[in-house]
Amino acid sequence: MPPPLQAHRLLISHRRLPTPARRRFTAVSSVQSPPAKTLAPGPAASSVLSIRESLLSGERTAAEITAEYLSRLHRTEPSVRSFIHVAEAAAQREAEELDRRIASEGKDALGPLAGVLVGVKDNLCTANMPSTGGSRILEGYQPAYDATAVRLLREAGAIVVGKTNLDEFGMGSTTEGSAFQVTKNPWDDSRVPGGSSGGSASAVSARQCVVSLGSDTGGSVRQPASFCGVVGLKPTYGRVSRFGLMAYASSLDVVGCFGSSVFDTATILSVVSGHDKMDSTSSSQDVPDYASELVSLDSLESKPLNGLRIGIIQETLGEGVDIGVASSIKAAASHLEQLGSVVEEVSLPSFSLGLPAYYILASSEASSNLSRYDGIRYGRQISADDLNELYGESRANGLGHEVKMRILMGTYALSAGYYDAYYKRAQQVRTLVKESFKGALERFDILVSPAAPSAAYKIGEKINDPLAMYAGDIMTVNVNLAGLPALVVPCGFVEGGPAGLPIGLQMIGSPFSEGNLLRVGHIFEQTLQNFSFVPPLSSER
Amino acid sequence: MLAAAASAVPRLRLAAPPPPLRQAPGRIKWLLPRRRSLSSSVPNVTPAAGAGALEPPDLPRLANAARISLSPQEAEEFAPKIRQVVEWFGQLQAVDLESIEPSLRAGTAAGSSLREDKPETFAKRDAIVDAIPSYDDPYIKVPRVLNKE
Numbered sequence: 001m002p003p004p005l006q007a008h009r010l011l012i013s014h015r016r017l018p019t020p021a022r023r024r025f026t027a028v029s030s031v032q033s034p035p036a037k038t039l040a041p042g043p044a045a046s047s048v049l050s051i052r053e054s055l056l057s058g059e060r061t062a063a064e065i066t067a068e069y070l071s072r073l074h075r076t077e078p079s080v081r082s083f084i085h086v087a088e089a090a091a092q093r094e095a096e097e098l099d100r101r102i103a104s105e106g107k108d109a110l111g112p113l114a115g116v117l118v119g120v121k122d123n124l125c126t127a128n129m130p131s132t133g134g135s136r137i138l139e140g141y142q143p144a145y146d147a148t149a150v151r152l153l154r155e156a157g158a159i160v161v162g163k164t165n166l167d168e169f170g171m172g173s174t175t176e177g178s179a180f181q182v183t184k185n186p187w188d189d190s191r192v193p194g195g196s197s198g199g200s201a202s203a204v205s206a207r208q209c210v211v212s213l214g215s216d217t218g219g220s221v222r223q224p225a226s227f228c229g230v231v232g233l234k235p236t237y238g239r240v241s242r243f244g245l246m247a248y249a250s251s252l253d254v255v256g257c258f259g260s261s262v263f264d265t266a267t268i269l270s271v272v273s274g275h276d277k278m279d280s281t282s283s284s285q286d287v288p289d290y291a292s293e294l295v296s297l298d299s300l301e302s303k304p305l306n307g308l309r310i311g312i313i314q315e316t317l318g319e320g321v322d323i324g325v326a327s328s329i330k331a332a333a334s335h336l337e338q339l340g341s342v343v344e345e346v347s348l349p350s351f352s353l354g355l356p357a358y359y360i361l362a363s364s365e366a367s368s369n370l371s372r373y374d375g376i377r378y379g380r381q382i383s384a385d386d387l388n389e390l391y392g393e394s395r396a397n398g399l400g401h402e403v404k405m406r407i408l409m410g411t412y413a414l415s416a417g418y419y420d421a422y423y424k425r426a427q428q429v430r431t432l433v434k435e436s437f438k439g440a441l442e443r444f445d446i447l448v449s450p451a452a453p454s455a456a457y458k459i460g461e462k463i464n465d466p467l468a469m470y471a472g473d474i475m476t477v478n479v480n481l482a483g484l485p486a487l488v489v490p491c492g493f494v495e496g497g498p499a500g501l502p503i504g505l506q507m508i509g510s511p512f513s514e515g516n517l518l519r520v521g522h523i524f525e526q527t528l529q530n531f532s533f534v535p536p537l538s539s540e541r
Numbered sequence: 542m543l544a545a546a547a548s549a550v551p552r553l554r555l556a557a558p559p560p561p562l563r564q565a566p567g568r569i570k571w572l573l574p575r576r577r578s579l580s581s582s583v584p585n586v587t588p589a590a591g592a593g594a595l596e597p598p599d600l601p602r603l604a605n606a607a608r609i610s611l612s613p614q615e616a617e618e619f620a621p622k623i624r625q626v627v628e629w630f631g632q633l634q635a636v637d638l639e640s641i642e643p644s645l646r647a648g649t650a651a652g653s654s655l656r657e658d659k660p661e662t663f664a665k666r667d668a669i670v671d672a673i674p675s676y677d678d679p680y681i682k683v684p685r686v687l688n689k690e
Contacts, residue, residue: 127668144668238650251646277656281646284654356630367607374608376683381674387686392610404609409623411607412598413630425633427643434644466622467629483647511649 043297043526044231044261044533047210048268051115056107062115066095066159069117073161073208076537079189081181082203084122085130086162091117094159111157113271118153119203119212122163123170124255125244126150129160133246134168134178134196137398138379147244148279149213149255149272156271161209164199168400169370170217170248172196173472175224176463177402184459185227186535188497191456194224197256201228204258205535211259211268217248218358219451219476221256222506225488226451229502229533231265231521232258236511237483238283240269241276249365250281252358252480260533262489262522266290269514288515294522303340304523310336311346311444316475322454324494328503329450332491332524336448339523346440346447350432351478357429358477359470360413360422366403367410373398405466434482437508446520447508449475451488455501475506485509487517489525490533499536598623 054060070088077083101109120126123133125143132138150160167177175183175198183198185191186206193202197214201224204212214221216234225232233256240255247253255272259265273287312333317326333343375381375394382393399407413422440447452472462469479486486508493500505524509517600620604611611619663669675682 127665141672142668144663144665144672236649237647275654277654280654280656281650282654283650353633353636356632359626360630360633371608375674376681378672379674384684386684388608389610390684391608395608396610396612396615399609404611404615405619405623405626407607407609408598408600408603408619409626409630411603412623412627415603415606417596421634422630424643425636425638427645428638428641429633429636430644431641432638434648466626470626481647483649 043528044263046261046263046267048113048116048259048264051210052110055102055110055115062095062098062102062159063092065115066091066117066161069161069207069209072206073203076186076206076208079184079537080186080193080202080206080208081183082119082164082193082199082206082208083162084132084134084165084178084180084199087129087160090128091159091161098157098159111155112267113153114157116158116211117161117209118158118268119162119164119200119209120150120160121166121197121200121212121214123166123215123246123248124150124213125246126160126163129163131163131246132180133170134166134180135373135398135400135403136179136380137373137375137395139179139398140380141378143244145244147255148241148276150244152272152274153213153268158211158268158271164197164203164212164214166199166214167196167220168403169246169366170196170215170220170253171366171402171406173219173223173469174457174459174462175199176459177400179400182459185456185497185501186537187229187499187501188456189537190458191497191501192227192459194227194452194456196220196224197232197258198224198228200258201225201230201232204228204230204260205533206537207260207534211257211264213268213272214256214258215245215248216254216256216476216480217252218362218480219473221258222451222476222479222486222488222504223472225258226490226502226504226506227456229490229504229535230258230260231262231490231525232256232451232488232504233265233269233514233518234479234486235269235273235514236283236485237480238281239285239485239512239514240272241274241279241282243276243278243282247365247369249362250369251365252362254480262487262518262525263291263294265487266294266518266522269518283512285512290515290518293515293519297526300523300527305336305520306340308336308341308446308520309444310341310343311440311447312343313351313447313449314345314347315351316449320453320471320474321450322494325450325452325454325503328492328494329448329505332505333448335491335528336520336524339527344444346444348433348436348440348478350429350436352474353429354433354478354481355470355474357426357433358473358481359409360426361430361481363406363410364413364423364426365410367407367414370399370403370407402466430481433478437478437482437484438510441508441510445509446513446517449506449508451475451504451506455494455496455503479508484511485514485517487514487521489521490531491524491528492531502533598627 124147127146165183173195174192175195185193200212200214205228221232275284276282380398384390488504491505
């Protein structure tokens with residue numbers, strides 16, 4: 001029986017946190033707690049840690065853990081459809097290989113992500129698996145190399161279980177733009193998981209894999225994280241190498257990650273971050289061990305966020321924002337105050353201009369980046385009498401509706417005579433947005449807002465109205481324009497679906513402050529009572 | 542099969558632009574920003590001094606430039622949507638951005654790091670070649686380059 005509507009529970013602001021009753025932050029072993037048990041309200045536990053403990057103690061083998069996830073995947077896939085490709089045989093083989101190495105080498109065989117099943121968004125290249133970018137134009141394409149982020153996960157011992165669904169080439173906010181299938185939100189199968197990294201978010205939400213990689217150009221990790229009730233992190237531009245990420249808008253794209261807990265998300269961020277000679281925009285800044293900075297609950301003082309200055313972005317709580325979303329965010333802000341922080345409203349006046357500026361920049365850069373899909377070097381080719389016709393037909397046939405629209409809009413914005421009016425002006429707005437954030441982040445340590453103006457939309461609701469679709473990105477695009485890091489943590493529910501629809505709190509920081517965001521997010525998550533963010537479908541046996 | 546699909550889709554290269562369509566009034570009004578602090582002009586799409594009136598998108602020309610063959614149905618479907626979005630872009634015209642430097646990028650990745658100018662061999666050339674749809678060792682096959690016209 002599904003749990004009662006979360007929205008009716010007492011808001012955290014109405015309760016005082018009893019010190020002795022606060023839960024310990026312990027890893028919950030995946031053997032003793034089948035998903036049904038985690039429905040009991042309680043803070044998210046780290047699956048990465050619990051897998052590690054099971055393997056170290058010998059309680060479970062990697063093969064058993066993999067089999068459990070694969071079985072849940074198969075049970076839920078007919079409904080959710082997160083994956084374009086599932087690499088079952090390869091995953092089982094890798095798990096067995098890991099077990100063999102554990103048997104002969106002991107715990108030295110365990111990399112930081114040993115035995116952890118990962119989903120990878122299909123716009124990240126994987127050498128032994130098809131990588132389509134969600135597009136027919138790359139149907140059947142198998143890259144010759146792994147994306148750096150994928151390679152680093154594998155080197156740490158992670159097992160790539162499959163490629164997740166997305167809006168074609170990252171263009172979209174619902175995952176309905178995929179050329180292959182529609183992914184459903186695990187919380188309500190008549191609703192979208194968000195986009196463009198909808199499959200990565202739904203896979204973690206439905207517990208089909210432990211963690212996943214996505215990409216965020218205008219909110220594509222944060223909004224699906226909010227819609228699916230999982231943790232989503234957009235790193236600082238340059239924190240994670242973009243090598244192997246199919247480019248959409250090169251000055252905005254980042255590789256991001258999803259987890260069912262802040263701890264797990266912090267763990268994979270450490271693994272995939274760092275300078276890469278194959279990406280000249282990647283940063284040489286040191287990569288901290290983000291997870292090691294996340295303290296356990298019982299070592300927290302009573303006001304662990306003592307003195308933290310938090311700014312709620314005024315423009316994100318007004319007109320056009322769902323009342324349920326606004327109240328969830330305000331409740332989250334009260335919770336943060338209870339933890340010792342000081343919360344004030346802050347205005348970012350250039351906020352709403354950022355949306356058209358983003359779409360001008362993104363479409364323009366996309367029109368250039370997607371010119372490589374010409375039917376010549378890879379992917380689908382339509383034969384023709386002359387070269388231009390081959391390009392025209394191959395692209396017409398292989399590229400989807402939204403992608404064509406954005407390429408055409410970008411071509412327009414960049415054409416002679418229009419560059420100054422559109423692209424250059426958008427870049428000027430970008431400067432305004434950057435300065436606006438910089439000013440606010442001098443007064444405040446972090447800024448908070450919703451990740452989207454509403455909970456998950458119904459499938460088909462936005463599909464015919466591009467502007468209505470774009471409008472939903474207002475909370476997220478400015479962060480990409482400024483290149484800032486942002487973390488989304490589930491904070492509450494609104495009405496809808498069989499068990500309510502999750503809402504995420506977005507926390508934005510200054511460049512390379514992921515560590516601080518994760519620390520605050522972890523404390524928030526671990527002290528959030530009476531919410532369970534495991535969707536009903538993954539609890540049924 | 543692919544050739545049949547290709548011939549089933551008529552190309553739209555030099556057709557006349559579609560007739561102008563009337564826009565539904567007030568549709569995108571709520572997406573216009575509150576411009577109190579940035580400019581005192583009315584929240585309408587009035588071009589800033591010097592911008593002049595901008596031509597609406599010429600879809601066939603754009604499709605040609607982007608090398609995407611549009612069918613007449615697609616052109617009809619796209620034109621109003623693209624025009625609507627481009628009009629929405631137009632709100633940037635009304636903002637005073639006179640002294641603002643354009644930002645090419647976010648500026649968070651400090652400095653550019655160039656790697657050593659030393660060639661390295663990529664080990665998996667075969668995999669790259671295997672992905673090529675029309676290959677005739679050592680050539681990538683394409684149809685004639687020069688247009689009859």
